[in-house]
Amino acid sequence: MLDKEGIARRIAKEIQDGYYVNLGIGIPTLVANYIPSNLEVVLQSENGLLGMGPFPIEGEEDADLINAGKQTITTLPGSSIFDSAMSFGMIRSQKIDLTILGAMEVSENGDIANWKIPGKMVKGMGGAMDLVASAKNIIVAMQHINKAGESKLLPKCTLPLTGVNCIKKVVTELAVLDILPEGGFKLIERAPGVGVDYIKAATLGKLFAADDVPEMQLN
Amino acid sequence: MINKVVSGADEAIRDIEDGMTLMLGGFGLCGIPENCINALIRKGAKELTCISNNAGVDDFGIGLLLQTRQVKKMISSYVGENSEFERQLLSGELEVELIPQGTLATRCMAAGYGMPAIFTPAGVGTEVAEGKETRIFNGKEYLMEYAFDADFALVKAWKGDTAGNLIFRSTSRNFNPVMATAGRITVAEVEHLVEAGELDPDQIHTPGVFVHRIFQGTDYEKRIEKRTVRQKES
Numbered sequence: 001m002l003d004k005e006g007i008a009r010r011i012a013k014e015i016q017d018g019y020y021v022n023l024g025i026g027i028p029t030l031v032a033n034y035i036p037s038n039l040e041v042v043l044q045s046e047n048g049l050l051g052m053g054p055f056p057i058e059g060e061e062d063a064d065l066i067n068a069g070k071q072t073i074t075t076l077p078g079s080s081i082f083d084s085a086m087s088f089g090m091i092r093s094q095k096i097d098l099t100i101l102g103a104m105e106v107s108e109n110g111d112i113a114n115w116k117i118p119g120k121m122v123k124g125m126g127g128a129m130d131l132v133a134s135a136k137n138i139i140v141a142m143q144h145i146n147k148a149g150e151s152k153l154l155p156k157c158t159l160p161l162t163g164v165n166c167i168k169k170v171v172t173e174l175a176v177l178d179i180l181p182e183g184g185f186k187l188i189e190r191a192p193g194v195g196v197d198y199i200k201a202a203t204l205g206k207l208f209a210a211d212d213v214p215e216m217q218l219n
Numbered sequence: 220m221i222n223k224v225v226s227g228a229d230e231a232i233r234d235i236e237d238g239m240t241l242m243l244g245g246f247g248l249c250g251i252p253e254n255c256i257n258a259l260i261r262k263g264a265k266e267l268t269c270i271s272n273n274a275g276v277d278d279f280g281i282g283l284l285l286q287t288r289q290v291k292k293m294i295s296s297y298v299g300e301n302s303e304f305e306r307q308l309l310s311g312e313l314e315v316e317l318i319p320q321g322t323l324a325t326r327c328m329a330a331g332y333g334m335p336a337i338f339t340p341a342g343v344g345t346e347v348a349e350g351k352e353t354r355i356f357n358g359k360e361y362l363m364e365y366a367f368d369a370d371f372a373l374v375k376a377w378k379g380d381t382a383g384n385l386i387f388r389s390t391s392r393n394f395n396p397v398m399a400t401a402g403r404i405t406v407a408e409v410e411h412l413v414e415a416g417e418l419d420p421d422q423i424h425t426p427g428v429f430v431h432r433i434f435q436g437t438d439y440e441k442r443i444e445k446r447t448v449r450q451k452e453s
Contacts, residue, residue: 046320047246048390058448063249063441064377064389070247070300071447081389083424084246084272085328085397088321092339111344122308122315123299129347130321133340164344 002173002191002216007141009034009218010189011100011171014139015041022046022091022131024101025069027141031100042078044096046127048087051079068127088127092134099135101128103142103167105157108205110167110179112140113159125162132163144172144202151204153177153185175199176216177207184208189216220415223383223433228258231406231432235264235371238291242327242367242398243271243281244374247300247444250391251280254408254436255373260287268292270367272323272394274304279442285313294367296320300444318347322364324397329366331400331429336365372402375436376425379409380418383427392424399425408436 002010004027012034015021022044023029032052035041043052045067052067053074061072075081090096105113112132115125132138146152153170170177176189187199187209196209225231232255235241245251259267260283267290274293275282284290285303292314298304307313318326319341329337338361342348352363374395377388385407387395399405407425412435 045390047249048393055447055449057451061443061446061448062389063443064391066247066249066390066444070249070444072443072445073447075389081392083387083392083396084320084324084394088324091321092341116317119309122305122317124295124297124317125319125347126297127320129319129345130339130341133319133343161345 001194005030006191006218007171007173010176010216011139011141012036014169015039015098017041019097020044020050020095022096022099022135024128026102028100028102029069031141044090045073046087046091046131048082048084049075049079051076053079088130091127091130094134094136096135097137099131099138100141101131101138103140103152104146105152105154105159106140106142106167106170107154107157108179108185109183110165111157112162112167113157114162116160118160128162132166135166138167139169139171140167141171144174151202153203153205155205174202180208187213189214191216220382222381223427223430224381224412225432225434227434228254228408228436229261231255231408231434232258232262232371232373235259235262237264238266239264239370240268240270240368242369242372242402243269244372244393244395244398245271245273245280246390246393247273248275248280248442250375250387250393250395251275252373252375252408253439254434255406256280256283259284259289263289265289266291268294270294270323270327270369272296272320274298274301276300276444277303279440292316294318294323296323324394326364326367327394327397327401330368331397334366336363338363367401369402370404372398372405374399374405374407376407376409378411378413378418379407379430379433380413380415380427381433382415383407383430383433384415384418384423385409385425385430386418386422387424396425400429404431405429406431407433409433410436410439
């Protein structure tokens, strides 16, 4: 079973040289720490920055320079700054190669819910609806099972949707799963030490699993 | 050059009346029109509809206007940092319309660019789409979203000149230039107000034609919402 850092490490392997990548809040943010240094990858922050660098050295924080999670950050050589309309323009026109975001629920046909719990949590969708509606490649990083012990990989989402039929891949503490175009989760890899039966039991949506599923390689 | 300079925030927002719709620039607490917000509290205009990506925090930004109960409705994309907001919303004191961030930006842009509506895929198949007209283009479904109609846009820039030309700094640009194009009256507060001619025309982000009033802001706090740092590598 993986911890959050492990999920981030596994997702980092999906990033290819030359990619522009948007990382959501939570586990996706950690992915930046595991992108191999030999790859040229540009991180987009949808508040208006391409080329997001690491957190500033203490004492060098700039109130005018933050990421989409409102954290102080830095720019890198080659960075660019733009307004919010242009930021979502590049998202809508699919200039961003890969979007990685968290979720509360994902369904077997690729629907995602991650912005609202009716009567409980009112935070809003931020840029998530724009991202999932337009991105060509979306990976969800999340826990397989919620705090109440229920599967988050479902036949149908129960929470208000963020987007429909848009998620291609899910990486959890237990597994890597693709979402098939015709519907259903396909088990691609198991987390170290996790058996196929355990993953089956933790997945409420339709799951296709071969008898022999490879274990994740984390580098 | 037409001179757009007013004496300060109080003069700039003098005719904001009860029930008006305002756009406020900024993302989180970054690039918010601090002086205009404080002047609004002094003026006490009520029943305001505020179009702003976020609602500030409890004791800063738009959060201050919530404390004084001057806001009737918020149109935002993310309001997670403000417990007073959440309380007023759940108790029914405050109306809120949550819309996707890109839709928010583009509805501002449409207003500034003279387009009555735009089509976006954001929100298709979700509750955001309820009651909205849709169209299929090249096999994909889009929602029709209307341009905003705001009485005032209140924006914050880094530098501005007496002709109303604006330059923004770093990610405090965010919604500011988009909203600056979109107000019936656009008010710009700036950290550095200079004479027309002192800014390089090639570097202007917002041409002065969009800006009706500009003033030299004062006492900027520029609060950081989430201070994150790393240690110097030895």
